[in-house]
Amino acid sequence: MNYPNGIINNNNKEINYKNRGMTLESELNESNEYYRFINKAYIYKKPTPIKITKVDYPSRNKAIIKEAFFTIPSTTDYNGLYRGKYIDFEAKETKSKTSFALTNIHEHQIKHIANINNNGGIAFLIVRFTTLNETYLLTADDFLSFLNNTDRKSIPIDFFRNKGYLIKDSYKPIIDYLKVIDNIIGGI
Amino acid sequence: MNYPNGIINNNNKEINYKNRGMTLESELNESNEYYRFINKAYIYKKPTPIKITKVDYPSRNKAIIKEAFFTIPSTTDYNGLYRGKYIDFEAKETKSKTSFALTNIHEHQIKHIANINNNGGIAFLIVRFTTLNETYLLTADDFLSFLNNTDRKSIPIDFFRNKGYLIKDSYKPIIDYLKVIDNIIGGI
Numbered sequence: 001m002n003y004p005n006g007i008i009n010n011n012n013k014e015i016n017y018k019n020r021g022m023t024l025e026s027e028l029n030e031s032n033e034y035y036r037f038i039n040k041a042y043i044y045k046k047p048t049p050i051k052i053t054k055v056d057y058p059s060r061n062k063a064i065i066k067e068a069f070f071t072i073p074s075t076t077d078y079n080g081l082y083r084g085k086y087i088d089f090e091a092k093e094t095k096s097k098t099s100f101a102l103t104n105i106h107e108h109q110i111k112h113i114a115n116i117n118n119n120g121g122i123a124f125l126i127v128r129f130t131t132l133n134e135t136y137l138l139t140a141d142d143f144l145s146f147l148n149n150t151d152r153k154s155i156p157i158d159f160f161r162n163k164g165y166l167i168k169d170s171y172k173p174i175i176d177y178l179k180v181i182d183n184i185i186g187g188i
Numbered sequence: 189m190n191y192p193n194g195i196i197n198n199n200n201k202e203i204n205y206k207n208r209g210m211t212l213e214s215e216l217n218e219s220n221e222y223y224r225f226i227n228k229a230y231i232y233k234k235p236t237p238i239k240i241t242k243v244d245y246p247s248r249n250k251a252i253i254k255e256a257f258f259t260i261p262s263t264t265d266y267n268g269l270y271r272g273k274y275i276d277f278e279a280k281e282t283k284s285k286t287s288f289a290l291t292n293i294h295e296h297q298i299k300h301i302a303n304i305n306n307n308g309g310i311a312f313l314i315v316r317f318t319t320l321n322e323t324y325l326l327t328a329d330d331f332l333s334f335l336n337n338t339d340r341k342s343i344p345i346d347f348f349r350n351k352g353y354l355i356k357d358s359y360k361p362i363i364d365y366l367k368v369i370d371n372i373i374g375g376i
Contacts, residue, residue, distance in 0.1 A: 079268075
């Protein structure tokens with residue numbers, strides 16, 4: 001690893017931190033890797049949940065999955081540890097310029113976010129409006145209060161602009177979302 | 189769900205809690221489901237990490253994974269939230285009557301356990317000696333101190349008997365490992 005030059009070796013492929021056009025997921029993965037590197041937080045993306053239905057064992061130690069299906073996640077994609085606290089969030093991109101469709105977050109995930117929020121964990125969403133190039137952190141409190149007070153099928157961009165925290169691109173990490181969390185739980 | 193009778197509907201299959209001969213993994217999954225049901229803790233097993241190399245899309249909303257490979261996990265299998273704290277552990281079974289081979293825990297996982305332990309999380313192993321029918325919780329502190337003080341390639345059963353916490357089978361949940369955690373972090 002070679003962070004001082006802003007370049008890491010990841011799967012034998014060099015990644016330049018200044019490259020734009022990355023997906024939110026890859027930017028979060030790199031940011032989380034950086035947080036681990038500087039011993040700031042231990043937050044990981046969970047593997048994609050799948051149901052495996054067919055596996056071949058061509059030799060003793062090699063298994064090839066020959067058939068599997070994507071399954072609906074019951075929890076959020078990211079969780080981990082920061083400042084002794086349990087962190088849990090979901091991250092989504094939308095091309096819309098006006099709103100974030102609630103179909104992006106499954107019912108199970110909403111319940112999970114509420115459970116974490118009610119039990120001392122720090123839960124939130126990170127939503128990127130890719131066309132606008134605006135990325136927001138929305139706390140579980142604000143997200144859940146929106147859901148409880150509306151029948152709308154989407155969250156308007158103005159709700160994010162009013163209630164969310166705009167996360168500006170930075171260099172290291174690319175998405176410094178823990179700075180927002182510091183704001184929320186109080187500075188160190 | 190139908191917990192009061194000790195039976196849940198899981199994938200359309202009825203499971204009786206009193207059945208023995210279950211794997212440690214399925215017992216932990218049921219125990220975690222019970223903890224969630226009584227709103228005690230939110231701890232999940234992470235999906236198995238795989239690398240997907242081929243996907244078919246026979247129709248717009250159906251994707252079938254046609255080729256994928258199991259990858260080495262960089263973290264532990266289980267994590268979540270309990271009493272406002274971050275919980276993180278790995279669970280393993282062994283048929284050995286005398287020791288637990290350290291090849292069961294990957295180098296990355298050991299580093300992860302140390303990082304969590306050093307940053308205010310609660311990390312541990314749950315190891316079942318299936319032949320002996322003994323299941324132990326071993327704290328990260330004891331696990332890491334063993335590793336630091338030996339060149340052995342396995343942890344003898346006596347180390348678990350001396351330093352670990354024996355988890356006896358119970359009814360609900362089957363494996364009440366959070367009782368041990370209460371002991372360690374102090375009763376409620």
